[in-house]
Amino acid sequence: MDKDQTRQLKRQCVKCGKCQTVCPLFSVRPIEASAARGKMALAEAVTQGHLDESDTYRNYLETCLLCGACEEICPNKVQTLSAMLGARERLVANGRSKSGKKLILENVVGRPRLLDLAMRLGRNFLGLAFRRIPAESGIRRRFPLPLITRDRTLPSLADNFFTDRYKGQVNSGSGPKVGIFPGCMTNYFYPGTAEGIIGLLKKLGASVYVPEGQVCCGMPALTGGAREVVRKLACQNLEAFEKYELDAIVTGCASCGGNLKENYGGLLREAGVEDQRIEEFTSKVFDINEYLFRHRAPDPREGTVQKEEGGKEELIVTYHHPCHLHRVQGVKAEPIALIQSTPGVRYVPMADDQRCCGMGGSFSLEHYDMAKEVNDQKVARIIETGADAVVTSCPACIMHIRDGLSRNQRGDIEVLHLTELLQRYDCEKQEAGKALDSGTRGLKTGTYDAEHRTQNIIRGLKPADKRDYLLLFEI
Numbered sequence: 001m002d003k004d005q006t007r008q009l010k011r012q013c014v015k016c017g018k019c020q021t022v023c024p025l026f027s028v029r030p031i032e033a034s035a036a037r038g039k040m041a042l043a044e045a046v047t048q049g050h051l052d053e054s055d056t057y058r059n060y061l062e063t064c065l066l067c068g069a070c071e072e073i074c075p076n077k078v079q080t081l082s083a084m085l086g087a088r089e090r091l092v093a094n095g096r097s098k099s100g101k102k103l104i105l106e107n108v109v110g111r112p113r114l115l116d117l118a119m120r121l122g123r124n125f126l127g128l129a130f131r132r133i134p135a136e137s138g139i140r141r142r143f144p145l146p147l148i149t150r151d152r153t154l155p156s157l158a159d160n161f162f163t164d165r166y167k168g169q170v171n172s173g174s175g176p177k178v179g180i181f182p183g184c185m186t187n188y189f190y191p192g193t194a195e196g197i198i199g200l201l202k203k204l205g206a207s208v209y210v211p212e213g214q215v216c217c218g219m220p221a222l223t224g225g226a227r228e229v230v231r232k233l234a235c236q237n238l239e240a241f242e243k244y245e246l247d248a249i250v251t252g253c254a255s256c257g258g259n260l261k262e263n264y265g266g267l268l269r270e271a272g273v274e275d276q277r278i279e280e281f282t283s284k285v286f287d288i289n290e291y292l293f294r295h296r297a298p299d300p301r302e303g304t305v306q307k308e309e310g311g312k313e314e315l316i317v318t319y320h321h322p323c324h325l326h327r328v329q330g331v332k333a334e335p336i337a338l339i340q341s342t343p344g345v346r347y348v349p350m351a352d353d354q355r356c357c358g359m360g361g362s363f364s365l366e367h368y369d370m371a372k373e374v375n376d377q378k379v380a381r382i383i384e385t386g387a388d389a390v391v392t393s394c395p396a397c398i399m400h401i402r403d404g405l406s407r408n409q410r411g412d413i414e415v416l417h418l419t420e421l422l423q424r425y426d427c428e429k430q431e432a433g434k435a436l437d438s439g440t441r442g443l444k445t446g447t448y449d450a451e452h453r454t455q456n457i458i459r460g461l462k463p464a465d466k467r468d469y470l471l472l473f474e475i
Contacts, residue, residue: 139153
């Protein structure tokens with residue numbers, strides 16, 4: 001954060017403290033430096049020379065989930081996220097970042113081949129340091145390890161990474177050309193999510209591509225203050241996807257999508273990329289929720305078709321909104337509408353469904369004690385719903401929520417990515433569509449006109465989601 005930014009933020013922030021009321025970390029560590037107001041004051045003092053960039057200052061800056069709740073509630077819309085990232089970049093530039101962290105960001109995250117090699121070596125030797133917990137679908141450490149506590153359940157590395165199995169064109173269709181950006185967690189830990197995206201895009205008739213040469217989106221480096229690293233990765237991804245002349249780029253990772261949409265413009269511009277190339281790339285990026293919503297037009301009627309007697313029991317699901325999806329990308333009504341249109345599934349809302357789960361990328365590794373307490377609050381809300389499963393749209397949230405449910409002895413509650421839910425119930429949806437066509441409700445799905453479809457979608461939404469839907473489509 002430079003002096004100009006400091007002066008601007010000082011004018012904007014009226015020190016009302018509203019950020020404290022929504023800050024997940026302030027709820028578990030109620031001290032001034034936990035919330036945005038305190039952090040902004042510290043950064044301001046450093047910029048003005050009243051405070052040194054000490055280890056304590058760095059620790060306070062890094063104890064932030066970057067969830068954006070403070071920015072959302074701020075009456076003056078102070079851009080706290082960019083202020084925090086700017087302050088972290090200044091730490092790195094002044095040589096005040098943690099040496100080990102800087103080493104990893106620059107030499108592992110910033111060097112895709114080395115990151116890939118590290119994952120392959122990790123997969124081969126995983127069994128030496130971790131033991132499988134089949135009932136929890138994860139692994140736990142065998143002996144003390146840095147940053148990993150005994151009670152933490154982690155996902156196992158996939159036997160086959162997604163980008164090893166899928167390269168180039170993976171489906172030929174008559175529809176649009178769609179490229180998939182899986183992101184690191186999906187690629188290395190949850191390849192089934194990206195396979196689900198391929199399956200759903202196939203049903204839409206799309207030609208699907210997994211561009212070779214794509215690398216990490218750079219989000220860990222961005223939040224770690226290593227902007228130069230992210231800039232290089234952004235250029236590599238731009239070149240990898242440009243080769244395919246795609247109509248759309250789809251991801252199932254909320255954090256990757258938020259980074260590609262919101263940060264790549266500035267990063268690529270800094271690297272000297274022309275505005276037209278930047279616009280052509282960033283304007284094509286979609287989260288899978290919004291892409292399906294726009295091309296599949298979910299109809300809540302399809303989710304209300306009654307099961308025949310003796311049929312499969314209804315699955316009760318709730319939804320957790322990832323911060324980088326609903327706050328950064330503004331995608332909130334779409335996943336709810338998709339869930340409500342799924343036959344055999346009953347959606348139940350969750351209290352505080354937009355509150356951060358406590359993951360925060362590397363935050364949960366470096367500050368697991370706090371991440372765990374925030375996660376326990378989320379888990380309590382999930383349990384209150386009585387749902388059989390919690391659905392979300394971010395692999396990092398899936399990992400953290402599964403860990404929280406496991407620690408709270410509720411590993412029986414499934415944690416699913418939305419694509420997994422849609423894929424699982426897709427066959428039933430087709431049957432439901434047939435039931436609608438042959439039923440007495442009149443209009444067939446295939447000939448349903450746009451106006452009736454829109455009205456049915458609106459009627460099926462909660463009041464808050466309905467408002468978002470109306471704003472989204474400017475109805």
